[in-house]
Amino acid sequence: MLEHLPALQVVLPLVAAPLIVLARSTRFAWLATTAVSYACLVIAALLASRVASGGAFSYALGSWEPPWGIEYRVDALSAFVLVAVSLTASFVAPYARRSIAAELEPDRQYLMYAMYCLCLAGLLGITITGDAFNLFVFLEISSLASYVLIALGRRRQALFAAYQYMLMGTVGATFYVIGVGLLYLVTGTLNLADLADRLRGVEDLRPVLTALAFITVGIGLKLALFPLHQWLPNAYAYAPSMATAFLAATATKVSVYVLLRFYFTVFDPAALFERLPTRETFLALSVAAMIVASLVAVFEEDVKRLFAWSSVGQIGYITLGIGLENQPALTGSIAHLLNHGVTKGAIFLLLGGVALRSGAVSMTVGSLAGLGRRMPLTAFGLVIAGLSLVGVPGTAGFVTKWYLIVGAIERGAWWVVVAILLSSLIAVAYVWRIVEVAYLRAGQGARLEAPVGMLAAGLAMAGLCVYFGFFTSINVAGASDAASFLLRGPQ
Amino acid sequence: MAVTVVAMVLQRNLFSVVVLFSIYSFLMATVLVALDAVDVAMTEAAVGAGVSTVLLLGALHLTGGTEAKRLERPLLPLVLSIAVGAVLAYGSLGLPGFSDPLAPIHTHVAPRYLNEGPRETGVPNIVSAVLASYRGYDTLGETVVVFTAGAGVIALLRRRRNKK
Amino acid sequence: MKDDIILRVVAKLLMPFMLLFALYVQFHADFGPGGGFQAGVIAAAAIVFYALIFGLRAGLRLVAEWVVEKMLAAGVLVFAGVGLAGLLLGGNYLDYFVLGADPVSGQHRGIFWVEVGVLLTVAGVMLKLFYMFAGRARDAGDE
Amino acid sequence: MSAIAAHFSYWVTLFLMIAGLYIIIARGNLMKKLIGLAVFQTSVYLLYIAPGKLVGGTAPIVAEGFATYSNPLPHVLILTAIVVGVATLALGLAITVRIREAYGSIEEDEILERDRADER
Numbered sequence: 001m002l003e004h005l006p007a008l009q010v011v012l013p014l015v016a017a018p019l020i021v022l023a024r025s026t027r028f029a030w031l032a033t034t035a036v037s038y039a040c041l042v043i044a045a046l047l048a049s050r051v052a053s054g055g056a057f058s059y060a061l062g063s064w065e066p067p068w069g070i071e072y073r074v075d076a077l078s079a080f081v082l083v084a085v086s087l088t089a090s091f092v093a094p095y096a097r098r099s100i101a102a103e104l105e106p107d108r109q110y111l112m113y114a115m116y117c118l119c120l121a122g123l124l125g126i127t128i129t130g131d132a133f134n135l136f137v138f139l140e141i142s143s144l145a146s147y148v149l150i151a152l153g154r155r156r157q158a159l160f161a162a163y164q165y166m167l168m169g170t171v172g173a174t175f176y177v178i179g180v181g182l183l184y185l186v187t188g189t190l191n192l193a194d195l196a197d198r199l200r201g202v203e204d205l206r207p208v209l210t211a212l213a214f215i216t217v218g219i220g221l222k223l224a225l226f227p228l229h230q231w232l233p234n235a236y237a238y239a240p241s242m243a244t245a246f247l248a249a250t251a252t253k254v255s256v257y258v259l260l261r262f263y264f265t266v267f268d269p270a271a272l273f274e275r276l277p278t279r280e281t282f283l284a285l286s287v288a289a290m291i292v293a294s295l296v297a298v299f300e301e302d303v304k305r306l307f308a309w310s311s312v313g314q315i316g317y318i319t320l321g322i323g324l325e326n327q328p329a330l331t332g333s334i335a336h337l338l339n340h341g342v343t344k345g346a347i348f349l350l351l352g353g354v355a356l357r358s359g360a361v362s363m364t365v366g367s368l369a370g371l372g373r374r375m376p377l378t379a380f381g382l383v384i385a386g387l388s389l390v391g392v393p394g395t396a397g398f399v400t401k402w403y404l405i406v407g408a409i410e411r412g413a414w415w416v417v418v419a420i421l422l423s424s425l426i427a428v429a430y431v432w433r434i435v436e437v438a439y440l441r442a443g444q445g446a447r448l449e450a451p452v453g454m455l456a457a458g459l460a461m462a463g464l465c466v467y468f469g470f471f472t473s474i475n476v477a478g479a480s481d482a483a484s485f486l487l488r489g490p491q
Numbered sequence: 492m493a494v495t496v497v498a499m500v501l502q503r504n505l506f507s508v509v510v511l512f513s514i515y516s517f518l519m520a521t522v523l524v525a526l527d528a529v530d531v532a533m534t535e536a537a538v539g540a541g542v543s544t545v546l547l548l549g550a551l552h553l554t555g556g557t558e559a560k561r562l563e564r565p566l567l568p569l570v571l572s573i574a575v576g577a578v579l580a581y582g583s584l585g586l587p588g589f590s591d592p593l594a595p596i597h598t599h600v601a602p603r604y605l606n607e608g609p610r611e612t613g614v615p616n617i618v619s620a621v622l623a624s625y626r627g628y629d630t631l632g633e634t635v636v637v638f639t640a641g642a643g644v645i646a647l648l649r650r651r652r653n654k655k
Numbered sequence: 656m657k658d659d660i661i662l663r664v665v666a667k668l669l670m671p672f673m674l675l676f677a678l679y680v681q682f683h684a685d686f687g688p689g690g691g692f693q694a695g696v697i698a699a700a701a702i703v704f705y706a707l708i709f710g711l712r713a714g715l716r717l718v719a720e721w722v723v724e725k726m727l728a729a730g731v732l733v734f735a736g737v738g739l740a741g742l743l744l745g746g747n748y749l750d751y752f753v754l755g756a757d758p759v760s761g762q763h764r765g766i767f768w769v770e771v772g773v774l775l776t777v778a779g780v781m782l783k784l785f786y787m788f789a790g791r792a793r794d795a796g797d798e
Numbered sequence: 799m800s801a802i803a804a805h806f807s808y809w810v811t812l813f814l815m816i817a818g819l820y821i822i823i824a825r826g827n828l829m830k831k832l833i834g835l836a837v838f839q840t841s842v843y844l845l846y847i848a849p850g851k852l853v854g855g856t857a858p859i860v861a862e863g864f865a866t867y868s869n870p871l872p873h874v875l876i877l878t879a880i881v882v883g884v885a886t887l888a889l890g891l892a893i894t895v896r897i898r899e900a901y902g903s904i905e906e907d908e909i910l911e912r913d914r915a916d917e918r
Binding site for chain 3: 004007008011014015017018019021022024059060061062063
C-alpha cells in the first residue's frame with residue numbers, strides 16, 4: 001500500500017466530500033473531515049521522508065507511463081508544500097466544529113465541510129501533479145470550493161467578495177490554460193518534466209515567452225501578486241473564520257508553488273532571467289507589495305482586513321526569492337510558505353474565537369479593547385503570532401527574513417535589504433496597534449475564553465511559530481533542499 | 492460568429508444577450524465539427540446552447556432584465572484587452588501554421604493514442620479512450636469539478652425553511 | 656404551458672425517446688461521439704423538459720430532490736471507486752488493466768464504470784441546478 | 799500573406815478573447831460579466847482545437863479506410879475545459895442570484911455604493 005501514497009494523498013479528501021454529501025450529517029462530516037486531514041498529514045510526512053532518503057519519485061495514474069498518462073511527481077519542493085498544506089489542515093479541521101456551528105445554519109454545515117475537503121483535495125492535487133493540464137483541473141476544484149467557502153460568510157459583502165474573486169480567479173485560470181496551450185502547441189506534451197525537456201529544443205522563443213507571460217499573470221492573479229491582489233482583502237475579510245484561516249494559510253502559497261515550479265523546473269531559468277527583466281520585475285513588485293500593502297494595513301479599521309492586507313505584503317517576501325534567485329533567498333522564500341502559513345493561520349484562528357465570543361459580524365480594531373483581560377490566552381497567542389509577523393528573533397518570521405537578507409546581500413541588492421527592514425518596521429506599527437488596543441485600552445465584557453477546541457488549535461499554531469523559530473529542522477532544512485532542487489534547473 | 496460577439500458587447504437587453512450567446516454557441520459547435528472535433532462539438536452544443544442558456548435564463552428571471560447604461564470610461568478596458576491580445580498575437584506568430592502535419596503536437600504523444608489506442612484499450616473512439624483511460628484522472632477531476640459546483644449551488648441557494 | 660394538450664402529449668411521447676437517446680450516447684461512446692457527460696446532460700434535459708411542461712411539482716414527483724442529491728455524490732464515488740478497485744487488485748490508482756481477465760477487457764470494464772460515474776454526477780448536478788433555480792423562482796413568486 | 803492565412807484560427811481566438819475580456823472589465827452588470835467570462839473561455843477552445851486539425855484527416859474514431867486523423871488530445875482537454883466552464887458559470891449565477899436578493903441590484907457601482915453606506 002505504501003507505494004500508492006501519492007494517489008491516496010489526494011483521493012482521500014476527494015472521496016470524503018461525496019461521502020459527506022451522501023450522509024448529510026454534520027457530525028459525520030466533522031469526523032470525516034478531521035480524520036482525512038490527519039491522514040493527509042501522515043501521508044505527506046511519509047512522502048517527505050521518502051523523498052529525503054531516496055530522492056524524487058513518480059507515480060503513474062492508471063499505470064499509463066508519462067507522458068501518455070498523468071503522472072504524480074513527489075520531489076523536495078512538492079513534498080515540502082504538501083506538508084505545509086496538510087499541517088494547516090490538521091489544525092483547521094478540529095477547530096472547524098465550533099466555528100462552523102456558530103456561523104452557519106445547521107442544514108448548510110455539512111456542505112461547508114464538503115467544500116473544505118474539496119478545497120484541500122484541490123490544493124494537494126495541484127501540488128503533487130506532474131501534468132500541466134491536470135494542474136488546471138485541480139486548480140479549478142480548489143477555486144470553485146473556495147468561492148463557495150467565501151460566499152458562505154455571514155455578511156452580504158461576502159457574496160460580492162466571492163463574486164469578484166470568482167471573476168478574477170477564472171480569468172487567471174483561463175490565462176493559465178492559454179499559457180499551457182501555447183506550450184503544448186510548440187512541444188506536443190503536457191507533462192511538466194517532458195515539457196522542460198522538449199522546450200530546450202524549441203527554436204522560436206516567441207510562443208514560449210508569451211506562455212510565460214500568460215502563466216505568470218494567470219497564477220499571479222491567484223496568488224495575489226501585487227498589483228493583482230484586489231480580490232484578496234475583501235475575500236479574507238468576509239469569509240467565515242475557518243475558511244479565512246485555511247485559505248490564508250494555504251491557497252496563495254500553493255499558487256506561489258506553481259509559479260516556482262514553472263519558473264525553475266519547466267522554463268530554463270538561465271534563458272529566462274537573461275532574456276526578460278524577470279528578476280527586476282519580481283524584485284520591484286515584491287518590494288512594492290511589502291511596503292504599500294503593509295502601509296495600507298496600518299490604516300485599516302477592520303481587523304480581518306488589516307491582516308489580509310498584511311498577507312498581501314507577506315506574499316511579497318515569498319516572491320522576493322524568485323527575483324533574488326539564489327540559494328539563501330529561495331530557502332527563505334520557500335520556508336516562508338510554511339512560516340507565514342503557520343503565522344497567519346494562528347492569527348485568523350484566534351480571531352475566529354474572538355468573533356465567536358463577541359457575536360458581532362464585523363470586528364473593528366476598537367472592538368478588541370480589553371482583549372488582554374477578557375481573553376488572556378487568545379490575546380497572548382495573537383501577540384506571539386504578531387511577533388512572528390514582524391520577524392522578531394526566536395519566531396518563524398525571523399528565520400525567513402534572515403535568509404532573505406543573506407540572499408539579498410549575496411546578490412548585492414542593498415536596497416532590498418533596506419526594504420525588508422522598512423517593511424518590518426511597518427509591520428511593527430500595525431501589530432502594535434492591535435497590542436495597544438488589546439492590553440492598554442479598557443474594554444467591557446466578562447472574562448470568557450474561546451471554546452477549548454478552537455483556542456487549542458489557535459494556540460498550537462502560535463506555538464508552532466515559536467517552534468519553527470528555534471528548531472529549524474523541518475522548515476529550513478526542507479526549504480533548503482527544495483531550493484537547491486530548484487536551482488539545479490530542469491533536469 | 493464575430494457579428495454575434497460584437498452584438499453581445501453592444502446589446503444592453505440581457506435577454507437578447509443570452510439568446511445571442513446561444514446562437515454563438517451553436518456557431519462555435521459548427522466550427523468545431525468542421526475541425527473534426529465531433530465530441531467537443533456535441534458537448535458545446537449541449538452545454539453552451541443548452542445548459543448555459545437555460546441557466547442564464549433561469550438566473551435572469553431571478554435578477555431582472557436590462558443593464559444600466561454605464562460606459563463612462565470605455566477606453567481603458569479596451570486598451571487593456573487589446574494589449575493582452577497583442578501579447579498573444581506576438582506569441583502566435585511563432586506557432587506552427589494551420590494543418591501542419593509536422594507540428595510537434597502531431598508528432599509527439601498523440602501518435603501513440605492513434606496507433607496503439609484501439610489495441611490497448613479496445614475502444615475505437617480515441618477521444619473516449621484518452622478521456623476515460625489514458626487521462627482518466629483528468630476526467631475524475633472534471634467530475635469532481637461538476638460535483639463541487641453542484642454542491643456549492645446547493646449550499647448557496649438552499650431555501651431556508653426555519654428562517655421564515 | 657400546463658394546459659396545452661399538444662405539448663402534454665408530445666412531452667409524454669418524447670420523454671422515453673430522449674432518455675433512450677441518452678443511453679445510446681452513453682453506451683455507444685466507444686464507437687461514436689458521446690460519453691457520460693453528454694449523456695448526463697441529455698438525460699437531465701429530458702427531465703427538465705418534462706418539468707417545464709407539467710410543472711416543477713410533477714418533475715419533483717418523477718425524480719425527487721433527495722434522489723438527485725444522492726446521485727451527484729454517488730457518481731463521484733463510483734468513479735473514485737473504480738480507481739480504488741484498481742488499487743486493491745494490485746495495480747496503480749485508476750489502473751483498469753487489472754480489472755478484467757485480460758488487459759483489454761479490464762480496460763473495457765474500467766471505462767464503462769467510469770462513464771457511468773460521470774453520467775450519474777452530471778445528470779444529478781444538471782437536474783439539481785434546474786431545481787434550485789426554478790425553486791428559487793417559485794419562492795420569489797410566492798412572496 | 800500566407801503567414802496571416804496560416805494563422806487565421808489564432809486571429810479568431812484573439813478576437814473572441816479581446817471581446818470577452820472587454821465585457822468582463824468594462825461592463826458593470828454582473829450577469830453580463832459572466833457572459834463575457836463564458837465567451838472568454840470559449841476563445842481558448844479554438845486555440846487548442848484548430849491546430850489539431852489536419853486537412854484531409856477525419857474525426858479521431860478509428861475505422862477502416864482512413865489513415866489520417868485529427869489530433870484527439872486537444873479534444874479531450876477542451877471537453878474538460880467546457881465542463882469546467884459551465885460549472886463555473888453555474889456557481890457564478892448562483893452567487894449573482896444571492897447578490898440580487900441581498901442587495902436588490904446586480905450593478906457593480908450600486909452594490910459598491912451600498913457597501914459604502916454599510917461601512918458608515
